[in-house]
Amino acid sequence: MDKFPITVNVNGVRYDRAVEPRLLLSDFLRHDLCLTGTHVGCEHGICGACTILFDGEPVRSCLIFAVQANGHDIRTVESLGSTENLHPLQEAFHEKHALQCGFCTPGFLMTLIPFLEKHPKPTEEEIREAIDGNICRCTGYENIIQAVKLASEKMPR
Amino acid sequence: MAGKYFGQPILRNEDAQLLSGKARFIDDIDLPGMLHAAFLRSDFAHARIKKIDYSAALKRSGVVAVYTAEDFGDFWRPGPLQVPPPTAIKGSVFNARTLVPIAKDKVRFSGEPLAVIIAESRYIAEDAFDDIIVEIEPLDAVNDLEKALEPGAPLVHEDLDSNLAADVVQERGNYEEARAKADVVISRKILVNRNAGAALENRGFVVEWEERSRQMTVWATTQAPIPLRNTIAARMGLFENQVRVITPFIGGGFGPKIMTSQADDVLLPWIAMKLKRPIKWIEDRRENFLATTSERDQVHYAEIALTKEGTILGVKDVFYHNTGAYDPYGMTVPLNTQTHTVSNYRVPNFYTQIKMVFTNQMVVTPVRGAGRPQGVFVMERLMDAAARELNMDPAEIRMKNLLIPDEFPLRTGIIGQDFVEGVLDSGNYKKNLEKTMEIVGYEKFRKEIQPKLRAEGKHVGIGIVTFTEGTAVGPYEGARVTIGANGKVNVATGISTQGQGHFTSFAQIVAEQVGIDVKDINVVTGDTAHFHWGAGTFASRGAAVAGSAIHNAAVKVREKIFSLASKIFEEPEENLEVGDGKVWVKSNPSQSMLLGDLALRANPTRGTIEPGVEPGLEATAYYGPPYGATGAGAVAMIVNLDPETMQVKVEHFVIVHDCGTAINPMILEGQVYGGISMGIGNAFYEKMVYDDNGQLLSASFMDYLMPQATDMPAKMELGHLVTTTPLNTLGIKGVGEAGAIPTPAAFVQAVEDALHGQVEIMESNLNPSRIFEYLQKKQ
Ligand code: FES
Numbered sequence: 001m002d003k004f005p006i007t008v009n010v011n012g013v014r015y016d017r018a019v020e021p022r023l024l025l026s027d028f029l030r031h032d033l034c035l036t037g038t039h040v041g042c043e044h045g046i047c048g049a050c051t052i053l054f055d056g057e058p059v060r061s062c063l064i065f066a067v068q069a070n071g072h073d074i075r076t077v078e079s080l081g082s083t084e085n086l087h088p089l090q091e092a093f094h095e096k097h098a099l100q101c102g103f104c105t106p107g108f109l110m111t112l113i114p115f116l117e118k119h120p121k122p123t124e125e126e127i128r129e130a131i132d133g134n135i136c137r138c139t140g141y142e143n144i145i146q147a148v149k150l151a152s153e154k155m156p157r
Numbered sequence: 158m159a160g161k162y163f164g165q166p167i168l169r170n171e172d173a174q175l176l177s178g179k180a181r182f183i184d185d186i187d188l189p190g191m192l193h194a195a196f197l198r199s200d201f202a203h204a205r206i207k208k209i210d211y212s213a214a215l216k217r218s219g220v221v222a223v224y225t226a227e228d229f230g231d232f233w234r235p236g237p238l239q240v241p242p243p244t245a246i247k248g249s250v251f252n253a254r255t256l257v258p259i260a261k262d263k264v265r266f267s268g269e270p271l272a273v274i275i276a277e278s279r280y281i282a283e284d285a286f287d288d289i290i291v292e293i294e295p296l297d298a299v300n301d302l303e304k305a306l307e308p309g310a311p312l313v314h315e316d317l318d319s320n321l322a323a324d325v326v327q328e329r330g331n332y333e334e335a336r337a338k339a340d341v342v343i344s345r346k347i348l349v350n351r352n353a354g355a356a357l358e359n360r361g362f363v364v365e366w367e368e369r370s371r372q373m374t375v376w377a378t379t380q381a382p383i384p385l386r387n388t389i390a391a392r393m394g395l396f397e398n399q400v401r402v403i404t405p406f407i408g409g410g411f412g413p414k415i416m417t418s419q420a421d422d423v424l425l426p427w428i429a430m431k432l433k434r435p436i437k438w439i440e441d442r443r444e445n446f447l448a449t450t451s452e453r454d455q456v457h458y459a460e461i462a463l464t465k466e467g468t469i470l471g472v473k474d475v476f477y478h479n480t481g482a483y484d485p486y487g488m489t490v491p492l493n494t495q496t497h498t499v500s501n502y503r504v505p506n507f508y509t510q511i512k513m514v515f516t517n518q519m520v521v522t523p524v525r526g527a528g529r530p531q532g533v534f535v536m537e538r539l540m541d542a543a544a545r546e547l548n549m550d551p552a553e554i555r556m557k558n559l560l561i562p563d564e565f566p567l568r569t570g571i572i573g574q575d576f577v578e579g580v581l582d583s584g585n586y587k588k589n590l591e592k593t594m595e596i597v598g599y600e601k602f603r604k605e606i607q608p609k610l611r612a613e614g615k616h617v618g619i620g621i622v623t624f625t626e627g628t629a630v631g632p633y634e635g636a637r638v639t640i641g642a643n644g645k646v647n648v649a650t651g652i653s654t655q656g657q658g659h660f661t662s663f664a665q666i667v668a669e670q671v672g673i674d675v676k677d678i679n680v681v682t683g684d685t686a687h688f689h690w691g692a693g694t695f696a697s698r699g700a701a702v703a704g705s706a707i708h709n710a711a712v713k714v715r716e717k718i719f720s721l722a723s724k725i726f727e728e729p730e731e732n733l734e735v736g737d738g739k740v741w742v743k744s745n746p747s748q749s750m751l752l753g754d755l756a757l758r759a760n761p762t763r764g765t766i767e768p769g770v771e772p773g774l775e776a777t778a779y780y781g782p783p784y785g786a787t788g789a790g791a792v793a794m795i796v797n798l799d800p801e802t803m804q805v806k807v808e809h810f811v812i813v814h815d816c817g818t819a820i821n822p823m824i825l826e827g828q829v830y831g832g833i834s835m836g837i838g839n840a841f842y843e844k845m846v847y848d849d850n851g852q853l854l855s856a857s858f859m860d861y862l863m864p865q866a867t868d869m870p871a872k873m874e875l876g877h878l879v880t881t882t883p884l885n886t887l888g889i890k891g892v893g894e895a896g897a898i899p900t901p902a903a904f905v906q907a908v909e910d911a912l913h914g915q916v917e918i919m920e921s922n923l924n925p926s927r928i929f930e931y932l933q934k935k936q
């Protein structure tokens with residue numbers, strides 16, 4: 001299959017690659033760029049594990065082709081804190097035990113980053129709505145909601 | 158027995174890696190020269206295979222090989238009976254028809270593999286599906302559990318006379334005699350439907366055969382790494398130490414990942430050896446729905462006999478259990494149903510019969526709850542029907558019949574999934590219920606709140622149920638604890654981890670003994686190169702069984718610290734203290750030594766050692782209980798039903814549970830919350846729907862709905878009671894499945910109550926249209 005050249009800015013780094021037009025953005029990030037923090041749970045747009053920021057907006061990378069990202073700005077979970085220096089949102093997840101297996105977590109984080117920018121002091125209702133498109137099979141969401149509340153206190157406004 | 162580390166809500170060691178996207182999951186593994194596997198799966202549930210022609214696929218660029226059952230020659234054979242049936246149950250029938258790795262001659266469920274394609278990329282492997290021509294003769298599918306046993310039904314396994322997979326009768330006392338004496342006898346047909354485990358991460362398998370060192374390395378998302386390693390070694394004719402199974406981080410388990418699915422476990426190692434290249438297979442969501450495993454599907458004919466005061470005299474339950482197309486997991490699930498039907502109530506006479514049935518559906522193995530929710534659902538529904546008949550309050554009739562602590566240990570007379578007669582070891586069941594009623598405000602809701610809200614036209618209802626959870630079963634687990642020269646500790650155990658926080662809770666157990674901070678304790682689970690004895694993570698047994706083995710090993714290391722330090726300091730052991738990574742003389746703290754230095758001293762490289770002394774600050778230990786420990790609890794839930802849409806909102810959810818000692822209360826609560834969400838899903842959102850042809854209609858997250866954040870209760874409260882089990886030193890009972898077990902029973906009761914008791918609901922998986930149907934039927 002023919003490959004097409006693309007230029008994508010991921011986490012502030014410019015990548016020039018040639019890809020098949022059918023290559024999913026999630027696969028491109030995970031397997032071509034080895035940014036495996038973005039996870040794939042369903043590949044049909046429901047679970048939200050593959051959520052990334054596309055020009056600042058949360059989108060599902062399993063529903064987009066890599067070629068569609070040509071010329072765009074992508075951010076993945078790897079752009080947040082490192083293991084030694086977690087982002088306040090990650091810290092809040094840690095402190096509130098908002099993750100168990102952690103497979104869904106990167107998707108939640110990338111959904112919540114722009115949400116908290118827009119809603120620095122969210123109500124519980126708003127938080128539930130915000131994460132309603134992300135499935136977590138382990139936690140029952142309760143601690144995730146608590147973590148978002150905590151993060152909203154921690155994050156600089 | 159909370160200590161400095163043990164029993165504390167210590168934050169998890171594993172979080173930073175997971176949060177920063179730096180944790181390695183199976184699909185993150187990338188090896189040089191790696192090939193990718195895809196399975197062509199049957200679209201038919203029941204069919205005869207005439208011919209599979211894959212010649213065109215081999216011509217496709219990037220396709221390396223294609224195999225069907227024939228191509229595996231003698232290597233093809235049915236897989237092992239992963240769990241044999243208990244021999245102790247006299248007169249039981251069990252027909253073992255174990256899972257085959259790839260369909261040969263006949264297809265028995267939709268999604269069964271027909272061919273495996275190996276290609277340079279997964280994309281290409283799946284492209285090749287279109288190149289393969291499958292000639293097939295469809296057969297009538299077996300779906301209905303009762304019709305399946307009628308004469309003339311199509312046969313899933315034609316070498317058997319019927320679709321009966323097992324028939325097991327267990328009885329304590331004499332039900333018929335009890336029935337004859339009863340004032341009231343209530344009979345009901347009760348249905349429980351199928352649910353998926355649906356871990357967010359699908360399964361996966363990566364295998365590499367390194368020919369020069371003759372070593373096979375397997376990465377797998379298995380809950381049972383050691384049995385998997387043993388099976389692969391045996392099938393490949395290798396020694397156990399030539400096969401290393403590693404479980405990377407696993408994105409949830411919930412039961413189905415315990416299963417060796419044969420297609421990946423058996424076929425891919427063989428292919429990797431042939432092709433001399435690493436192979437990776439990552440299950441996709443559709444495959445997970447069609448061809449992993451799931452459970453719950455049962456039809457019960459149940460009966461309860463009582464006095465007019467509401468005292469239970471006996472219970473009879475004859476039930477059909479769907480085992481799917483094969484039964485490699487024996488009778489674990491229906492045996493759990495039998496043991497959990499009456500476990501928390503005083504039921505002197507109990508007759509229970511399993512009729513396990515083969516169908517043309519995916520194989521049944523445990524999913525979080527594992528047969529227990531069905532047993533609890535049946536019993537709790539009978540209790541509710543009895544309460545209604547006798548005009549008693551649901552809480553009152555339960556209180557009257559719950560077992561009391563003086564009765565423990567209580568032999569149940571029913572043999573369970575662990576092959577031994579059940580024994581209820583400890584607990585305070587009435588207190589669980591009392592506390593639940595107190596937290597939810599039961600009396601006040603019944604007497605004040607509900608009447609007031611009803612007067613306002615609201616449809617609010619309350620459900621209250623009790624349950625037990627048989628946990629922590631044998632046979633055994635083991636562990637090795639080692640203090641390194643770096644002063645840190647390594648802990649290795651044979652079970653694997655799917656999010657339960659073992660990397661922290663196990664570290665807490667060790668920290669308490671050796672006085673080294675939890676952060677400096679590295680726990681390795683599920684890597685056969687680190688520890689290679691054990692059974693696996695199932696039946697809520699990780700914390701209690703592996704945890705007890707780890708405790709035993711840590712105690713031995715502690716003893717070694719004291720014994721060696723006593724010699725070095727020339728002080729009696731009782732004058733020594735350990736903590737903060739060192740050991741010192743109590744009366745003279747300046748006389749101290751870092752444990753890392755002591756570890757070096759424990760491994761002398763010249764000179765002599767005393768007889769009987771083993772090197773290193775290291776110890777290995779095992780633990781196996783005579784029978785499982787039983788946790789228990791109660792649940793109350795207040796729901797609000799919208800009479801227009803039939804949508805049900807859980808307003809208030811209370812669970813009081815008792816799982817003995819908590820290693821880490823924060824992690825424990827997390828487990829309970831997670832179980833509750835699965836229970837709510839099972840009760841109102843999730844349902845695996847098969848049509849008459851055996852097609853799974855709900856094979857995606859678009860059709861199989863899982864609870865989202867807005868579906869969870871507006872208010873959740875957890876209450877804890879602790880009655881420690883005498884079965885292990887730490888007093889731990891399991892908890893992993895607790896939340897999932899009672900929730901559907903409480904939900905249905907609450908929905909009935911919200912509808913003013915107009916309808917009686919005897920099935921466990923509701924949804925708005927189903928509730929509407931009930932009301933329509935009534936009118
Ligand atoms: S993997 Fe993209 S939404 Fe599930």
Ligand code: FES
Pocket residue numbers: 098099100101102103104105135136137138139357408409656
């Ligand atoms: S933590 Fe496992 S799916 Fe969310």
